Amino acid sequence: MSVDLTTRIGKLTMKNPVTTASGTFASGMQYAEFFELDRLGAVTTKGVSLEPWRGNEGVRIAESPSGMLNSIGLQNPGVEAFCAGDLAWLSQQDVPIIVNVSGHSVAEFAAIIERLEEEGSADAYELNVSCPNVDSGGMTFGTDPEAAARIMAACRKVTERTIIVKLTPNVTDIVSIARAVVDEGADALSLINTLLAMAIDARTRKAVFNRKVAGLSGPAIKPVALRMVYEVHKAIDVPLIGMGGIVCAEDAIEFILAGASAVAVGSANFIDPLASVKVIDGIERYLEDNSIGSVSELVGALE
Amino acid sequence: MSNIGDSGACSGAKANRECEALDVLSNERRADGIWLLRLAAPGMAGKVEPGQFAHFRLPRFGGHILRRPFSIYDANAEEGTIELLYQLAGKGTEHMTSLVPGERFDCIGPVGTGWAPPAQARNALLVCGGVGIAAVNMLALALRRSGAAVTCAFGAGNAGKLAGIERLESAGVKMLIATDDGSAGHRGFVTDLMRDALAGDPSIDYIAICGPRPMEAIACRIALESERVASGEVRCEVSMENRMACGIGACLSCVVDTVDGLRRSCADGPVFDARKVVWR
Numbered sequence: 025m026s027v028d029l030t031t032r033i034g035k036l037t038m039k040n041p042v043t044t045a046s047g048t049f050a051s052g053m054q055y056a057e058f059f060e061l062d063r064l065g066a067v068t069t070k071g072v073s074l075e076p077w078r079g080n081e082g083v084r085i086a087e088s089p090s091g092m093l094n095s096i097g098l099q100n101p102g103v104e105a106f107c108a109g110d111l112a113w114l115s116q117q118d119v120p121i122i123v124n125v126s127g128h129s130v131a132e133f134a135a136i137i138e139r140l141e142e143e144g145s146a147d148a149y150e151l152n153v154s155c156p157n158v159d160s161g162g163m164t165f166g167t168d169p170e171a172a173a174r175i176m177a178a179c180r181k182v183t184e185r186t187i188i189v190k191l192t193p194n195v196t197d198i199v200s201i202a203r204a205v206v207d208e209g210a211d212a213l214s215l216i217n218t219l220l221a222m223a224i225d226a227r228t229r230k231a232v233f234n235r236k237v238a239g240l241s242g243p244a245i246k247p248v249a250l251r252m253v254y255e256v257h258k259a260i261d262v263p264l265i266g267m268g269g270i271v272c273a274e275d276a277i278e279f280i281l282a283g284a285s286a287v288a289v290g291s292a293n294f295i296d297p298l299a300s301v302k303v304i305d306g307i308e309r310y311l312e313d314n315s316i317g318s319v320s321e322l323v324g325a326l327e
Numbered sequence: 328m329s330n331i332g333d334s335g336a337c338s339g340a341k342a343n344r345e346c347e348a349l350d351v352l353s354n355e356r357r358a359d360g361i362w363l364l365r366l367a368a369p370g371m372a373g374k375v376e377p378g379q380f381a382h383f384r385l386p387r388f389g390g391h392i393l394r395r396p397f398s399i400y401d402a403n404a405e406e407g408t409i410e411l412l413y414q415l416a417g418k419g420t421e422h423m424t425s426l427v428p429g430e431r432f433d434c435i436g437p438v439g440t441g442w443a444p445p446a447q448a449r450n451a452l453l454v455c456g457g458v459g460i461a462a463v464n465m466l467a468l469a470l471r472r473s474g475a476a477v478t479c480a481f482g483a484g485n486a487g488k489l490a491g492i493e494r495l496e497s498a499g500v501k502m503l504i505a506t507d508d509g510s511a512g513h514r515g516f517v518t519d520l521m522r523d524a525l526a527g528d529p530s531i532d533y534i535a536i537c538g539p540r541p542m543e544a545i546a547c548r549i550a551l552e553s554e555r556v557a558s559g560e561v562r563c564e565v566s567m568e569n570r571m572a573c574g575i576g577a578c579l580s581c582v583v584d585t586v587d588g589l590r591r592s593c594a595d596g597p598v599f600d601a602r603k604v605v606w607r
């Protein structure tokens with residue numbers, strides 16, 4: 025039986041519902057050594073800012089039970105170098121591109137997208153209003169519905185392409201933030217970014233990370249992510265890209281049942297560089313085994 | 328207990344780079360807190376450059392999602408084997424002592440940019456602390472094969488923690504030993520021996536450094552005090568081992584500060600030109 029994996033996120037059509045979670049896959053160049061990137065529904069790039077960002081000093085990762093903490097701090101070469109380097113390379117690959125965008129201000133978000141629009145090779149933008157690892161901007165936008173809405177409105181003015189807003193789980197009411205950005209024209213939402221967390225070394229009695237706090241990802245956060253996808257899906261009719269701890273197809277199916285139209289594989293890329301492809305194969309097998317013709321039938325099909 | 332995310336093969340995999348499943352051949356304690364693991368690695372054994380490493384997914388290590396990076400201590404292309412010399416440093420390395428012959432685990436490698444001694448190097452000085460010897464062993468053997476004289480200044484806490492000396496000595500490497508407590512060789516730092524060796528032998532034409540970070544910082548400073556090193560006439564390299572997630576250059580977990588900006592230890596390194604590293 026042949027099954028239909030086609031997934032639509034706004035104007036973006038993906039041949040299967042699997043993309044990569046921003047920051048865990050760079051722009052795919054390293055992973056292209058392991059598999060053909062055109063297997064993916066889309067590549068989501070590392071966050072790009074207007075100017076180069078140096079990222080955080082000191083230790084940048086730590087392991088935790090069934091998860092990891094990171095404090096990369098959005099190190100990236102800035103939009104100019106990104107266009108000339110990674111984006112130019114990626115646009116030669118036969119795969120849709122979602123560019124993840126990070127700014128310190130409303131104006132910066134819009135300026136980055138304007139610059140990317142000049143290139144014209146991105147298929148969609150993902151606004152990262154949810155990074156816990158930078159001081160100004162980052163997560164503070166994503167915890168305030170009005171700030172998130174202002175960013176969305178400014179970006180909507182400069183592009184007709186699909187805009188996905190990536191939400192932080194570090195809020196009491198995710199639905200109110202989701203609604204605020206959808207009201208300003210967001211085509212889709214990604215959830216979740218990392219959970220605000222901390223690691224302490226009992227031996228040295230010091231915090232592991234210079235910034236003290238860091239972002240928790242991996243299987244440990246999957247139940248939280250599932251709950252948030254479920255809550256937003258119930259409340260708002262907008263395509264969702266679910267992520268947080270997906271390591272296998274079964275995890276991905278759970279997100280889809282909770283209401284995600286697509287999923288992103290993140291930290292699992294570090295466990296196994298082929299993780300995203302294995303998730304795609306597994307989803308296909310699941311549909312075949314259960315005689316489901318199209319993955320879209322499963323979206324929000326929680327019984 | 329199986330690992331998180333364990334699943335079989337997938338379609339569309341390319342062979343440019345692979346995750347190789349390695350069989351454990353032997354796993355033995357070699358010194359106080361230091362073990363030697365021999366692995367069957369037919370795909371990889373012939374491709375290893377000195378100073379490269381591999382990124383290992385430990386078997387039966389459920390609940391831990393990060394791979395562990397280890398230098399390839401030695402590789403035998405004919406037998407298709409590699410060896411790791413590992414020091415007990417935490418949960419993963421302690422777990423590794425339980426590995427028995429026949430167990431398999433998954434590894435990405437060889438990865439990284441290794442040592443680049445000048446082709447005409449005739450008299451090399453290697454400086455290593457503790458298990459840092461794992462990163463310089465293949466380099467020392469390769470330099471000896473090319474006919475260069477090799478001196479290895481090697482430091483550890485005490486005599487019981489010195490592992491890996493015999494293999495180097497039998498290849499004709501001159502060993503200079505330092506221990507913190509004086510239980511073997513010089514009582515004091517390996518960098519004392521390095522300073523004396525550099526001062527006493529002006530023909531040294533290549534320096535390689537690997538060990539704990541504070542030792543590396545001091546060793547690089549000593550090397551760069553020499554005008555010939557600072558000018559680049561004598562190449563000095565250092566292996567910068569940082570915490571890693573992806574191990575293939577994608578996640579920016581492992582960056583090293585250099586005069587050219589931040590560089591990835593896993594892909595641009597782990598070996599860097601000592602003149603380029605910015606210490607803080």
Ligand SMILES: Cc1cc2nc3c(=O)[nH]c(=O)nc-3n(C[C@H](O)[C@H](O)[C@H](O)COP(=O)(O)OP(=O)(O)OC[C@H]3O[C@@H](n4cnc5c(N)ncnc54)[C@H](O)[C@@H]3O)c2cc1C
Nearest residue numbers: 393396397398412413414416417418419420461568569570
């Ligand atoms: C390129 C490279 C080559 C290395 N070669 C060797 C070698 O040949 N022999 C050897 O004994 N050790 C080597 N190390 C260090 C080795 O990777 C760590 O000792 C090991 O990962 C510790 O794991 P653990 O689970 O025992 O410690 P834990 O503290 O439980 O580990 C927690 C996390 O921190 C990381 N981590 C902890 N200490 C280090 C460290 N010193 N360096 C990097 N990551 C660390 C672990 O990988 C893991 O992700 C190398 C490191 C790198 C980066």
Ligand SMILES: Cc1cc2nc3c(=O)[nH]c(=O)nc-3n(C[C@H](O)[C@H](O)[C@H](O)COP(=O)(O)O)c2cc1C
Nearest residue numbers: 045046047071094152216217241242268269290291
């Ligand atoms: C090392 C690392 C870097 C990340 N960088 C970014 C980033 O640049 N932009 C972003 O929106 N999210 C970033 N994230 C968050 C992931 O995209 C994802 O939302 C999160 O890790 C949860 O998914 P996972 O559990 O599958 O990793 C990063 C995560 C990790 C682990």
Ligand code: FES
Nearest residue numbers: 574576578579593
């Ligand atoms: S470990 Fe990911 S870039 Fe080096």
